[in-house]
Amino acid sequence: MNVRRTAVTLAAALVALLTIAPLLWMLSVSFMARGEAAQFPPPLLPAAPGLDNYRMLFDSFGVGRFLANSLLVSTLATLLALLFTIPAGYAFAKLRFRGRDAIFRLLVAALVVPGQIGMLPLFLELKAIGLVNSYAGALIPWLAGIFGIFLVRQYCLSIPDEMLEAARIDGASEAQILRRIVLPILTPIVITLALFVFLGSWNDFMWPLIILSDQDLYTLPVALAAMSREHVQDNELMMAGSVVTTLPVLILFLALQRFYLSGLLTGSVKG
Amino acid sequence: MRVAGTAREARAGRMMSAPALAAIALFFFLPAAASLVLSFTDFDIYALADISNLRFVGLQNYERLVENPLFWKAMTNSLLFVVVGTPFVVALSLLAAILVNSHWLKWRPLWRVALFAPYVTTLVATAVVWRYLLHTRYGLVNYLLSLFGVGPIDWLGSPTASLPAILLFVGWKTFGYSMIIFLAALQTVPRELDEAARLDGAGWFMRLRHVTLPAIAPTVLLVSVLTVAAMFQLFAEPYVITQGGPAQSTVTVLYFMYEEGFKWWNLGSGAAVAFILFLCILAVTFVQLHFAKRGGAI
Numbered sequence: 001m002n003v004r005r006t007a008v009t010l011a012a013a014l015v016a017l018l019t020i021a022p023l024l025w026m027l028s029v030s031f032m033a034r035g036e037a038a039q040f041p042p043p044l045l046p047a048a049p050g051l052d053n054y055r056m057l058f059d060s061f062g063v064g065r066f067l068a069n070s071l072l073v074s075t076l077a078t079l080l081a082l083l084f085t086i087p088a089g090y091a092f093a094k095l096r097f098r099g100r101d102a103i104f105r106l107l108v109a110a111l112v113v114p115g116q117i118g119m120l121p122l123f124l125e126l127k128a129i130g131l132v133n134s135y136a137g138a139l140i141p142w143l144a145g146i147f148g149i150f151l152v153r154q155y156c157l158s159i160p161d162e163m164l165e166a167a168r169i170d171g172a173s174e175a176q177i178l179r180r181i182v183l184p185i186l187t188p189i190v191i192t193l194a195l196f197v198f199l200g201s202w203n204d205f206m207w208p209l210i211i212l213s214d215q216d217l218y219t220l221p222v223a224l225a226a227m228s229r230e231h232v233q234d235n236e237l238m239m240a241g242s243v244v245t246t247l248p249v250l251i252l253f254l255a256l257q258r259f260y261l262s263g264l265l266t267g268s269v270k271g
Numbered sequence: 272m273r274v275a276g277t278a279r280e281a282r283a284g285r286m287m288s289a290p291a292l293a294a295i296a297l298f299f300f301l302p303a304a305a306s307l308v309l310s311f312t313d314f315d316i317y318a319l320a321d322i323s324n325l326r327f328v329g330l331q332n333y334e335r336l337v338e339n340p341l342f343w344k345a346m347t348n349s350l351l352f353v354v355v356g357t358p359f360v361v362a363l364s365l366l367a368a369i370l371v372n373s374h375w376l377k378w379r380p381l382w383r384v385a386l387f388a389p390y391v392t393t394l395v396a397t398a399v400v401w402r403y404l405l406h407t408r409y410g411l412v413n414y415l416l417s418l419f420g421v422g423p424i425d426w427l428g429s430p431t432a433s434l435p436a437i438l439l440f441v442g443w444k445t446f447g448y449s450m451i452i453f454l455a456a457l458q459t460v461p462r463e464l465d466e467a468a469r470l471d472g473a474g475w476f477m478r479l480r481h482v483t484l485p486a487i488a489p490t491v492l493l494v495s496v497l498t499v500a501a502m503f504q505l506f507a508e509p510y511v512i513t514q515g516g517p518a519q520s521t522v523t524v525l526y527f528m529y530e531e532g533f534k535w536w537n538l539g540s541g542a543a544v545a546f547i548l549f550l551c552i553l554a555v556t557f558v559q560l561h562f563a564k565r566g567g568a569i
Binding site: 122 | 277279280281282283284285287288290291292294295297298299300301302303304305306309314367370371373375376377378381382384385386387388389391392393394395396397399400401402403404408409410411414443447448451452455500503504506507510511514525528529532533538541542545546548549552553556
Protein backbone atom coordinates (compact mmCIF):
# COMPACT_ATOMS: atom_id res chain seq x y z
CA MET A 1 0.00 0.00 0.00
CA ASN A 2 2.73 2.42 1.02
CA VAL A 3 4.83 1.62 -2.03
CA ARG A 4 1.86 2.37 -4.26
CA ARG A 5 1.20 5.64 -2.44
CA THR A 6 4.80 6.76 -2.88
CA ALA A 7 4.92 5.71 -6.53
CA VAL A 8 1.76 7.62 -7.50
CA THR A 9 2.85 10.69 -5.56
CA LEU A 10 6.30 10.59 -7.16
CA ALA A 11 4.73 10.35 -10.61
CA ALA A 12 2.52 13.35 -9.88
CA ALA A 13 5.51 15.30 -8.55
CA LEU A 14 7.48 14.54 -11.71
CA VAL A 15 4.63 15.62 -14.01
CA ALA A 16 4.12 18.77 -11.92
CA LEU A 17 7.82 19.62 -12.07
CA LEU A 18 7.85 19.13 -15.83
CA THR A 19 4.81 21.40 -16.11
CA ILE A 20 6.20 24.31 -14.13
CA ALA A 21 9.75 23.85 -15.44
CA PRO A 22 9.26 26.44 -18.24
CA LEU A 23 8.14 28.98 -15.63
CA LEU A 24 11.05 28.21 -13.31
CA TRP A 25 13.46 28.41 -16.24
CA MET A 26 12.00 31.77 -17.27
CA LEU A 27 12.60 33.09 -13.75
CA SER A 28 16.12 31.68 -13.58
CA VAL A 29 17.24 33.01 -16.99
CA SER A 30 15.86 36.46 -16.17
CA PHE A 31 18.63 36.77 -13.54
CA MET A 32 21.42 35.68 -15.89
CA ALA A 33 24.01 37.92 -17.52
CA ARG A 34 23.57 38.77 -21.22
CA GLY A 35 24.28 35.81 -23.48
CA GLU A 36 24.66 33.38 -20.60
CA ALA A 37 21.67 31.21 -21.61
CA ALA A 38 22.98 30.66 -25.14
CA GLN A 39 25.26 27.75 -24.35
CA PHE A 40 25.11 23.99 -24.67
CA PRO A 41 24.12 22.31 -22.45
CA PRO A 42 21.75 25.11 -21.40
CA PRO A 43 22.59 26.34 -17.89
CA LEU A 44 19.77 25.93 -15.37
CA LEU A 45 20.91 28.49 -12.81
CA PRO A 46 22.62 31.89 -13.25
CA ALA A 47 26.35 31.91 -12.40
CA ALA A 48 26.04 35.36 -10.79
CA PRO A 49 22.36 36.29 -10.35
CA GLY A 50 21.68 39.96 -10.99
CA LEU A 51 18.88 42.39 -11.72
CA ASP A 52 20.52 43.97 -14.78
CA ASN A 53 17.85 42.75 -17.18
CA TYR A 54 15.06 44.24 -15.09
CA ARG A 55 16.95 47.51 -14.73
CA MET A 56 17.42 47.69 -18.48
CA LEU A 57 13.73 46.90 -19.11
CA PHE A 58 12.52 49.72 -16.91
CA ASP A 59 15.27 52.25 -17.76
CA SER A 60 15.66 51.84 -21.53
CA PHE A 61 12.52 50.03 -22.71
CA GLY A 62 9.88 51.92 -20.73
CA VAL A 63 8.34 48.79 -19.29
CA GLY A 64 7.09 50.81 -16.31
CA ARG A 65 4.76 52.62 -18.68
CA PHE A 66 3.40 49.36 -20.16
CA LEU A 67 2.95 47.92 -16.68
CA ALA A 68 0.94 51.00 -15.69
CA ASN A 69 -1.14 50.71 -18.89
CA SER A 70 -1.91 47.07 -18.17
CA LEU A 71 -2.84 47.82 -14.56
CA LEU A 72 -5.11 50.67 -15.62
CA VAL A 73 -6.88 48.79 -18.42
CA SER A 74 -7.38 45.61 -16.38
CA THR A 75 -8.61 47.46 -13.29
CA LEU A 76 -11.08 49.57 -15.26
CA ALA A 77 -12.22 46.54 -17.29
CA THR A 78 -12.90 44.68 -14.04
CA LEU A 79 -14.84 47.54 -12.42
CA LEU A 80 -16.91 48.21 -15.53
CA ALA A 81 -17.65 44.53 -16.10
CA LEU A 82 -18.88 44.16 -12.51
CA LEU A 83 -20.99 47.29 -12.79
CA PHE A 84 -22.69 46.07 -15.98
CA THR A 85 -22.88 42.37 -15.22
CA ILE A 86 -24.02 42.03 -11.61
CA PRO A 87 -27.36 43.92 -11.89
CA ALA A 88 -28.11 42.16 -15.19
CA GLY A 89 -27.31 38.70 -13.82
CA TYR A 90 -29.49 39.36 -10.78
CA ALA A 91 -32.35 40.69 -12.93
CA PHE A 92 -32.25 37.60 -15.16
CA ALA A 93 -32.44 35.33 -12.12
CA LYS A 94 -34.86 37.06 -9.80
CA LEU A 95 -36.85 39.88 -11.42
CA ARG A 96 -39.69 38.89 -13.74
CA PHE A 97 -40.05 41.14 -16.79
CA ARG A 98 -41.46 40.55 -20.24
CA GLY A 99 -39.14 38.84 -22.70
CA ARG A 100 -36.67 37.92 -19.98
CA ASP A 101 -36.44 34.21 -20.68
CA ALA A 102 -36.35 34.65 -24.45
CA ILE A 103 -33.50 37.18 -24.17
CA PHE A 104 -31.61 34.91 -21.81
CA ARG A 105 -31.92 31.95 -24.19
CA LEU A 106 -30.57 34.15 -26.97
CA LEU A 107 -27.59 35.15 -24.80
CA VAL A 108 -26.79 31.54 -23.93
CA ALA A 109 -26.95 30.58 -27.61
CA ALA A 110 -24.59 33.49 -28.38
CA LEU A 111 -21.95 31.99 -26.05
CA VAL A 112 -20.89 29.70 -28.92
CA VAL A 113 -20.15 32.69 -31.18
CA PRO A 114 -16.45 33.53 -30.84
CA GLY A 115 -15.76 37.23 -30.25
CA GLN A 116 -13.29 37.37 -33.15
CA ILE A 117 -16.15 37.07 -35.66
CA GLY A 118 -17.13 40.70 -35.15
CA MET A 119 -13.63 42.10 -34.64
CA LEU A 120 -13.30 43.90 -37.96
CA PRO A 121 -16.73 45.64 -37.82
CA LEU A 122 -16.18 46.46 -34.14
CA PHE A 123 -12.93 48.17 -35.13
CA LEU A 124 -14.82 50.23 -37.76
CA GLU A 125 -17.57 51.00 -35.26
CA LEU A 126 -15.10 52.30 -32.69
CA LYS A 127 -13.29 54.23 -35.40
CA ALA A 128 -16.56 55.99 -36.18
CA ILE A 129 -17.07 56.86 -32.50
CA GLY A 130 -13.43 57.94 -32.25
CA LEU A 131 -12.30 55.33 -29.74
CA VAL A 132 -9.57 53.69 -31.84
CA ASN A 133 -6.15 54.06 -30.23
CA SER A 134 -7.50 54.85 -26.75
CA TYR A 135 -7.82 53.06 -23.41
CA ALA A 136 -11.60 53.24 -23.82
CA GLY A 137 -11.37 51.27 -27.05
CA ALA A 138 -9.42 48.52 -25.28
CA LEU A 139 -12.12 48.36 -22.57
CA ILE A 140 -15.19 48.10 -24.80
CA PRO A 141 -15.34 44.29 -25.31
CA TRP A 142 -15.33 43.78 -21.53
CA LEU A 143 -18.64 45.63 -21.20
CA ALA A 144 -20.37 43.01 -23.32
CA GLY A 145 -19.60 40.02 -21.09
CA ILE A 146 -22.31 37.43 -21.65
CA PHE A 147 -20.44 34.81 -19.68
CA GLY A 148 -20.37 37.03 -16.59
CA ILE A 149 -24.14 37.53 -16.70
CA PHE A 150 -24.55 33.78 -16.92
CA LEU A 151 -22.22 33.24 -13.95
CA VAL A 152 -24.00 35.78 -11.72
CA ARG A 153 -27.45 34.48 -12.74
CA GLN A 154 -26.58 30.89 -11.82
CA TYR A 155 -25.45 32.05 -8.40
CA CYS A 156 -28.50 34.29 -7.82
CA LEU A 157 -30.91 31.43 -8.52
CA SER A 158 -30.08 29.98 -5.09
CA ILE A 159 -31.23 33.12 -3.24
CA PRO A 160 -34.64 32.38 -1.63
CA ASP A 161 -37.49 34.55 -3.00
CA GLU A 162 -38.92 34.94 0.52
CA MET A 163 -35.87 36.94 1.51
CA LEU A 164 -36.43 39.49 -1.29
CA GLU A 165 -40.19 39.53 -0.66
CA ALA A 166 -39.63 40.28 3.05
CA ALA A 167 -37.41 43.23 2.16
CA ARG A 168 -40.09 44.56 -0.21
CA ILE A 169 -42.71 44.38 2.52
CA ASP A 170 -40.31 46.29 4.77
CA GLY A 171 -40.39 49.04 2.16
CA ALA A 172 -36.98 48.58 0.53
CA SER A 173 -36.65 49.76 -3.09
CA GLU A 174 -35.39 47.29 -5.75
CA ALA A 175 -32.04 49.09 -5.91
CA GLN A 176 -31.70 48.90 -2.12
CA ILE A 177 -32.49 45.18 -2.19
CA LEU A 178 -29.72 44.64 -4.74
CA ARG A 179 -27.20 46.71 -2.79
CA ARG A 180 -27.97 45.72 0.80
CA ILE A 181 -29.25 42.16 0.55
CA VAL A 182 -28.17 40.54 -2.70
CA LEU A 183 -24.68 41.99 -3.09
CA PRO A 184 -23.36 40.68 0.27
CA ILE A 185 -24.60 37.19 -0.62
CA LEU A 186 -22.88 37.44 -4.00
CA THR A 187 -19.40 38.17 -2.59
CA PRO A 188 -17.82 34.84 -3.67
CA ILE A 189 -19.10 35.06 -7.24
CA VAL A 190 -18.14 38.74 -7.45
CA ILE A 191 -14.56 37.79 -6.53
CA THR A 192 -14.64 34.98 -9.10
CA LEU A 193 -15.95 37.26 -11.83
CA ALA A 194 -13.50 40.05 -10.96
CA LEU A 195 -10.65 37.53 -11.13
CA PHE A 196 -11.82 36.22 -14.53
CA VAL A 197 -12.10 39.69 -16.05
CA PHE A 198 -8.84 40.97 -14.55
CA LEU A 199 -6.86 37.94 -15.74
CA GLY A 200 -8.68 37.89 -19.07
CA SER A 201 -8.03 41.54 -19.85
CA TRP A 202 -4.45 41.38 -18.56
CA ASN A 203 -3.66 38.38 -20.75
CA ASP A 204 -5.63 39.56 -23.79
CA PHE A 205 -3.55 40.11 -26.89
CA MET A 206 -5.43 40.24 -30.18
CA TRP A 207 -7.86 43.05 -29.38
CA PRO A 208 -5.34 45.47 -27.79
CA LEU A 209 -2.98 44.68 -30.67
CA ILE A 210 -5.66 45.82 -33.11
CA ILE A 211 -7.09 48.80 -31.27
CA LEU A 212 -3.91 50.36 -29.77
CA SER A 213 -1.50 51.70 -32.37
CA ASP A 214 0.28 54.32 -30.25
CA GLN A 215 3.17 52.71 -28.43
CA ASP A 216 2.54 54.83 -25.32
CA LEU A 217 -0.78 53.01 -24.87
CA TYR A 218 0.54 49.45 -25.31
CA THR A 219 -0.36 46.90 -22.66
CA LEU A 220 2.37 44.49 -21.51
CA PRO A 221 1.53 41.58 -23.86
CA VAL A 222 1.43 43.87 -26.92
CA ALA A 223 4.68 45.55 -25.90
CA LEU A 224 6.34 42.22 -25.13
CA ALA A 225 5.34 40.78 -28.52
CA ALA A 226 6.73 43.85 -30.28
CA MET A 227 9.98 43.72 -28.27
CA SER A 228 10.42 40.00 -28.86
CA ARG A 229 10.23 40.56 -32.63
CA GLU A 230 12.99 43.19 -32.45
CA HIS A 231 15.24 41.58 -29.84
CA VAL A 232 15.17 37.91 -30.75
CA GLN A 233 18.77 37.42 -29.60
CA ASP A 234 18.33 38.98 -26.15
CA ASN A 235 17.18 35.83 -24.43
CA GLU A 236 17.76 36.97 -20.85
CA LEU A 237 16.13 40.36 -21.38
CA MET A 238 13.02 38.78 -22.92
CA MET A 239 12.73 36.35 -20.00
CA ALA A 240 12.76 39.29 -17.58
CA GLY A 241 10.02 40.89 -19.71
CA SER A 242 8.00 37.67 -19.56
CA VAL A 243 8.38 37.55 -15.78
CA VAL A 244 7.12 41.14 -15.42
CA THR A 245 4.18 40.31 -17.71
CA THR A 246 3.03 37.06 -16.19
CA LEU A 247 4.07 37.16 -12.53
CA PRO A 248 1.32 39.58 -11.36
CA VAL A 249 -1.51 37.39 -12.67
CA LEU A 250 0.16 34.20 -11.50
CA ILE A 251 0.40 35.56 -7.95
CA LEU A 252 -3.17 36.84 -8.08
CA PHE A 253 -4.37 33.41 -9.18
CA LEU A 254 -2.41 31.58 -6.49
CA ALA A 255 -3.85 33.86 -3.81
CA LEU A 256 -7.44 33.41 -4.99
CA GLN A 257 -7.36 30.00 -6.70
CA ARG A 258 -10.40 28.66 -4.80
CA PHE A 259 -12.62 31.33 -6.40
CA TYR A 260 -11.12 30.83 -9.83
CA LEU A 261 -11.53 27.06 -9.97
CA SER A 262 -15.12 27.06 -8.65
CA GLY A 263 -16.11 29.64 -11.26
CA LEU A 264 -14.45 27.61 -13.99
CA LEU A 265 -16.63 24.61 -13.11
CA THR A 266 -19.84 26.67 -13.03
CA GLY A 267 -18.92 27.92 -16.48
CA SER A 268 -18.12 24.55 -17.99
CA VAL A 269 -21.40 22.87 -17.12
CA LYS A 270 -23.32 25.51 -19.02
CA GLY A 271 -23.76 23.21 -22.05
CA MET B 272 -50.06 44.19 -3.36
CA ARG B 273 -48.62 41.40 -5.45
CA VAL B 274 -49.76 42.96 -8.76
CA ALA B 275 -48.27 46.35 -7.93
CA GLY B 276 -45.11 44.60 -6.81
CA THR B 277 -44.84 42.84 -10.15
CA ALA B 278 -45.00 46.06 -12.16
CA ARG B 279 -42.30 47.54 -9.95
CA GLU B 280 -40.29 44.35 -10.26
CA ALA B 281 -40.55 44.40 -14.06
CA ARG B 282 -39.41 48.01 -14.24
CA ALA B 283 -36.43 47.27 -11.99
CA GLY B 284 -35.58 44.19 -14.04
CA ARG B 285 -35.56 46.14 -17.27
CA MET B 286 -33.46 48.95 -15.79
CA MET B 287 -30.89 46.63 -14.24
CA SER B 288 -30.41 44.57 -17.37
CA ALA B 289 -30.58 47.48 -19.85
CA PRO B 290 -26.94 48.71 -19.64
CA ALA B 291 -25.48 45.24 -20.13
CA LEU B 292 -27.95 44.36 -22.87
CA ALA B 293 -27.27 47.64 -24.67
CA ALA B 294 -23.52 46.98 -24.54
CA ILE B 295 -23.99 43.42 -25.79
CA ALA B 296 -26.24 44.58 -28.62
CA LEU B 297 -23.88 47.38 -29.67
CA PHE B 298 -20.51 45.72 -29.22
CA PHE B 299 -21.28 42.04 -29.77
CA PHE B 300 -24.42 41.35 -31.83
CA LEU B 301 -24.13 44.37 -34.12
CA PRO B 302 -20.48 43.68 -35.10
CA ALA B 303 -21.16 39.95 -35.53
CA ALA B 304 -24.08 40.66 -37.88
CA ALA B 305 -22.18 43.47 -39.61
CA SER B 306 -19.42 40.97 -40.32
CA LEU B 307 -21.73 39.15 -42.72
CA VAL B 308 -22.73 42.40 -44.47
CA LEU B 309 -19.11 43.58 -44.60
CA SER B 310 -18.08 40.33 -46.25
CA PHE B 311 -20.25 41.23 -49.28
CA THR B 312 -18.45 44.57 -49.78
CA ASP B 313 -15.05 45.58 -51.12
CA PHE B 314 -14.21 47.53 -47.93
CA ASP B 315 -10.50 48.36 -48.21
CA ILE B 316 -8.08 51.17 -47.41
CA TYR B 317 -9.82 53.49 -49.89
CA ALA B 318 -13.20 52.96 -48.27
CA LEU B 319 -11.53 53.50 -44.90
CA ALA B 320 -10.45 56.95 -46.09
CA ASP B 321 -13.71 57.79 -47.85
CA ILE B 322 -16.80 55.66 -47.37
CA SER B 323 -18.17 56.63 -50.80
CA ASN B 324 -15.59 54.25 -52.32
CA LEU B 325 -17.50 51.33 -50.83
CA ARG B 326 -19.31 48.95 -53.20
CA PHE B 327 -21.34 45.79 -52.74
CA VAL B 328 -19.60 43.02 -54.59
CA GLY B 329 -21.80 40.04 -53.76
CA LEU B 330 -19.83 36.85 -53.29
CA GLN B 331 -16.65 38.19 -54.88
CA ASN B 332 -14.66 38.09 -51.60
CA TYR B 333 -15.56 34.44 -51.13
CA GLU B 334 -14.69 33.62 -54.76
CA ARG B 335 -11.33 35.32 -54.39
CA LEU B 336 -10.60 33.47 -51.15
CA VAL B 337 -11.31 30.12 -52.79
CA GLU B 338 -8.68 31.00 -55.42
CA ASN B 339 -6.13 32.19 -52.85
CA PRO B 340 -3.57 29.46 -52.03
CA LEU B 341 -2.62 31.13 -48.74
CA PHE B 342 -6.25 30.93 -47.59
CA TRP B 343 -6.28 27.20 -48.27
CA LYS B 344 -2.93 26.86 -46.52
CA ALA B 345 -4.43 28.60 -43.45
CA MET B 346 -7.56 26.42 -43.58
CA THR B 347 -5.47 23.25 -43.87
CA ASN B 348 -3.22 24.32 -41.01
CA SER B 349 -6.17 25.13 -38.76
CA LEU B 350 -7.85 21.82 -39.59
CA LEU B 351 -4.55 20.05 -38.80
CA PHE B 352 -4.47 21.83 -35.45
CA VAL B 353 -8.05 20.68 -34.80
CA VAL B 354 -7.59 17.08 -35.98
CA VAL B 355 -4.21 16.47 -34.33
CA GLY B 356 -4.47 18.90 -31.45
CA THR B 357 -7.88 17.99 -30.07
CA PRO B 358 -7.16 14.30 -29.32
CA PHE B 359 -3.70 15.31 -28.04
CA VAL B 360 -5.01 17.89 -25.56
CA VAL B 361 -8.01 15.78 -24.51
CA ALA B 362 -5.80 12.74 -23.85
CA LEU B 363 -3.19 14.83 -22.03
CA SER B 364 -5.76 16.42 -19.73
CA LEU B 365 -7.63 13.17 -19.10
CA LEU B 366 -4.41 11.38 -18.12
CA ALA B 367 -3.44 14.27 -15.85
CA ALA B 368 -6.91 14.21 -14.26
CA ILE B 369 -6.74 10.46 -13.66
CA LEU B 370 -3.33 10.85 -12.04
CA VAL B 371 -4.47 13.71 -9.78
CA ASN B 372 -7.71 11.87 -8.96
CA SER B 373 -5.79 8.78 -7.86
CA HIS B 374 -6.89 7.29 -4.58
CA TRP B 375 -3.22 6.87 -3.60
CA LEU B 376 -2.10 10.43 -4.17
CA LYS B 377 -0.78 12.57 -1.32
CA TRP B 378 -0.94 16.41 -1.28
CA ARG B 379 -3.49 16.47 -4.11
CA PRO B 380 -4.23 20.26 -4.05
CA LEU B 381 -0.54 21.04 -4.54
CA TRP B 382 -0.22 18.96 -7.74
CA ARG B 383 -3.54 20.19 -9.03
CA VAL B 384 -2.56 23.84 -8.80
CA ALA B 385 0.91 23.19 -10.29
CA LEU B 386 -0.63 21.46 -13.32
CA PHE B 387 -3.21 24.21 -13.74
CA ALA B 388 -0.77 27.13 -13.40
CA PRO B 389 0.22 27.41 -17.11
CA TYR B 390 -3.40 28.07 -18.02
CA VAL B 391 -3.53 31.39 -16.14
CA THR B 392 -0.16 32.67 -17.35
CA THR B 393 -0.05 35.37 -20.01
CA LEU B 394 -0.12 33.69 -23.41
CA VAL B 395 2.31 36.10 -25.06
CA ALA B 396 4.82 35.83 -22.19
CA THR B 397 4.88 32.03 -22.14
CA ALA B 398 4.95 31.91 -25.94
CA VAL B 399 8.14 34.00 -25.77
CA VAL B 400 9.53 31.55 -23.19
CA TRP B 401 8.72 28.56 -25.40
CA ARG B 402 10.34 30.16 -28.40
CA TYR B 403 13.61 29.87 -26.48
CA LEU B 404 12.80 26.46 -24.99
CA LEU B 405 12.38 25.19 -28.57
CA HIS B 406 15.65 26.75 -29.80
CA THR B 407 17.50 24.22 -31.94
CA ARG B 408 20.91 24.57 -30.25
CA TYR B 409 20.34 26.07 -26.81
CA GLY B 410 16.75 25.02 -26.06
CA LEU B 411 15.88 22.82 -23.08
CA VAL B 412 13.49 20.69 -25.17
CA ASN B 413 16.23 19.54 -27.52
CA TYR B 414 18.58 19.13 -24.55
CA LEU B 415 16.09 16.78 -22.87
CA LEU B 416 15.65 14.86 -26.13
CA SER B 417 19.42 14.60 -26.56
CA LEU B 418 19.57 12.73 -23.23
CA PHE B 419 17.44 10.05 -24.90
CA GLY B 420 19.59 10.09 -28.01
CA VAL B 421 17.11 11.99 -30.17
CA GLY B 422 18.99 14.31 -32.51
CA PRO B 423 18.41 18.05 -32.45
CA ILE B 424 15.06 18.93 -34.04
CA ASP B 425 14.78 22.23 -35.89
CA TRP B 426 11.42 22.97 -34.22
CA LEU B 427 10.86 26.47 -35.50
CA GLY B 428 12.85 26.30 -38.72
CA SER B 429 11.36 23.30 -40.43
CA PRO B 430 7.88 23.40 -41.99
CA THR B 431 7.10 19.89 -40.73
CA ALA B 432 8.21 20.43 -37.13
CA SER B 433 6.72 23.88 -36.60
CA LEU B 434 3.13 22.72 -36.22
CA PRO B 435 3.99 20.03 -33.64
CA ALA B 436 6.15 22.63 -31.87
CA ILE B 437 3.20 24.99 -31.49
CA LEU B 438 0.95 22.09 -30.46
CA LEU B 439 3.45 21.18 -27.75
CA PHE B 440 3.15 24.71 -26.41
CA VAL B 441 -0.66 24.82 -26.75
CA GLY B 442 -0.96 21.46 -24.98
CA TRP B 443 1.25 22.63 -22.12
CA LYS B 444 -0.65 25.92 -21.83
CA THR B 445 -4.22 24.57 -21.91
CA PHE B 446 -4.38 21.01 -20.56
CA GLY B 447 -4.88 22.26 -16.99
CA TYR B 448 -8.25 23.77 -17.87
CA SER B 449 -9.72 20.53 -19.24
CA MET B 450 -8.05 18.60 -16.42
CA ILE B 451 -10.10 20.55 -13.86
CA ILE B 452 -13.32 19.75 -15.75
CA PHE B 453 -12.35 16.06 -16.00
CA LEU B 454 -11.47 15.98 -12.30
CA ALA B 455 -14.96 17.16 -11.36
CA ALA B 456 -16.48 14.48 -13.58
CA LEU B 457 -14.19 11.73 -12.27
CA GLN B 458 -15.29 12.47 -8.73
CA THR B 459 -18.83 11.42 -9.69
CA VAL B 460 -17.69 7.96 -10.86
CA PRO B 461 -18.54 5.55 -8.03
CA ARG B 462 -15.35 4.14 -6.54
CA GLU B 463 -17.08 0.76 -5.91
CA LEU B 464 -17.50 0.24 -9.64
CA ASP B 465 -13.78 0.65 -10.21
CA GLU B 466 -12.98 -1.56 -7.20
CA ALA B 467 -15.32 -4.30 -8.43
CA ALA B 468 -13.67 -4.28 -11.85
CA ARG B 469 -10.26 -4.43 -10.21
CA LEU B 470 -11.30 -7.44 -8.08
CA ASP B 471 -12.51 -9.12 -11.27
CA GLY B 472 -8.95 -8.80 -12.52
CA ALA B 473 -9.41 -5.93 -14.98
CA GLY B 474 -6.16 -4.06 -15.67
CA TRP B 475 -5.66 -0.28 -15.66
CA PHE B 476 -6.43 0.18 -19.34
CA MET B 477 -9.45 -2.16 -19.27
CA ARG B 478 -10.95 -0.21 -16.37
CA LEU B 479 -10.27 3.10 -18.15
CA ARG B 480 -12.05 1.86 -21.29
CA HIS B 481 -14.98 0.02 -19.77
CA VAL B 482 -15.61 1.78 -16.47
CA THR B 483 -14.21 5.31 -16.40
CA LEU B 484 -14.70 6.47 -20.01
CA PRO B 485 -18.37 5.42 -20.33
CA ALA B 486 -19.13 7.12 -17.02
CA ILE B 487 -17.62 10.45 -18.10
CA ALA B 488 -18.57 10.32 -21.81
CA PRO B 489 -20.62 13.56 -21.73
CA THR B 490 -17.64 15.38 -20.20
CA VAL B 491 -15.30 14.01 -22.88
CA LEU B 492 -17.71 15.42 -25.46
CA LEU B 493 -17.90 18.81 -23.71
CA VAL B 494 -14.12 19.07 -23.46
CA SER B 495 -13.67 18.07 -27.12
CA VAL B 496 -16.16 20.71 -28.29
CA LEU B 497 -14.39 23.39 -26.23
CA THR B 498 -10.97 22.24 -27.46
CA VAL B 499 -12.03 22.27 -31.12
CA ALA B 500 -13.24 25.86 -30.77
CA ALA B 501 -9.96 26.80 -29.06
CA MET B 502 -7.88 25.12 -31.80
CA PHE B 503 -9.73 27.09 -34.48
CA GLN B 504 -8.92 30.31 -32.60
CA LEU B 505 -5.13 30.05 -32.36
CA PHE B 506 -3.58 33.43 -33.12
CA ALA B 507 -1.08 34.73 -30.58
CA GLU B 508 0.77 31.40 -30.58
CA PRO B 509 1.92 31.56 -34.22
CA TYR B 510 2.15 35.37 -34.08
CA VAL B 511 4.75 35.27 -31.31
CA ILE B 512 6.51 31.93 -31.83
CA THR B 513 6.79 31.55 -35.60
CA GLN B 514 5.17 34.61 -37.20
CA GLY B 515 3.21 32.15 -39.32
CA GLY B 516 6.36 30.58 -40.76
CA PRO B 517 8.42 28.83 -41.83
CA ALA B 518 6.96 28.68 -45.34
CA GLN B 519 3.54 29.65 -43.95
CA SER B 520 3.31 26.31 -42.15
CA THR B 521 1.74 27.88 -39.05
CA VAL B 522 -0.55 30.50 -40.60
CA THR B 523 -3.91 29.81 -38.94
CA VAL B 524 -7.31 31.05 -40.14
CA LEU B 525 -7.36 33.75 -37.48
CA TYR B 526 -3.79 34.79 -38.29
CA PHE B 527 -4.80 35.02 -41.96
CA MET B 528 -7.84 37.10 -41.00
CA TYR B 529 -5.67 39.46 -38.94
CA GLU B 530 -3.23 40.01 -41.79
CA GLU B 531 -6.00 40.38 -44.36
CA GLY B 532 -7.83 42.92 -42.18
CA PHE B 533 -5.18 44.88 -40.32
CA LYS B 534 -2.03 44.44 -42.35
CA TRP B 535 -3.49 44.80 -45.85
CA TRP B 536 -6.70 46.59 -44.76
CA ASN B 537 -8.88 44.28 -46.87
CA LEU B 538 -11.67 44.42 -44.31
CA GLY B 539 -14.33 43.00 -46.63
CA SER B 540 -12.24 39.95 -47.38
CA GLY B 541 -11.21 39.65 -43.71
CA ALA B 542 -14.86 39.63 -42.66
CA ALA B 543 -15.51 36.82 -45.14
CA VAL B 544 -12.71 34.83 -43.47
CA ALA B 545 -14.25 35.50 -40.04
CA PHE B 546 -17.59 34.25 -41.24
CA ILE B 547 -16.11 31.08 -42.75
CA LEU B 548 -14.29 30.45 -39.45
CA PHE B 549 -17.57 30.75 -37.56
CA LEU B 550 -19.28 28.28 -39.91
CA CYS B 551 -16.38 25.83 -39.49
CA ILE B 552 -16.62 25.90 -35.69
CA LEU B 553 -20.39 25.46 -35.89
CA ALA B 554 -20.14 22.60 -38.39
CA VAL B 555 -17.54 20.63 -36.43
CA THR B 556 -19.53 21.09 -33.22
CA PHE B 557 -22.67 19.74 -34.89
CA VAL B 558 -20.79 16.76 -36.29
CA GLN B 559 -19.44 15.99 -32.80
CA LEU B 560 -22.92 16.26 -31.27
CA HIS B 561 -24.32 14.01 -34.00
CA PHE B 562 -21.77 11.27 -33.42
CA ALA B 563 -22.19 11.60 -29.66
CA LYS B 564 -25.93 11.10 -29.98
CA ARG B 565 -25.46 8.07 -32.22
CA GLY B 566 -22.88 6.67 -29.85
CA GLY B 567 -25.26 7.23 -26.94
CA ALA B 568 -22.96 9.60 -25.05
CA ILE B 569 -25.73 12.13 -24.48
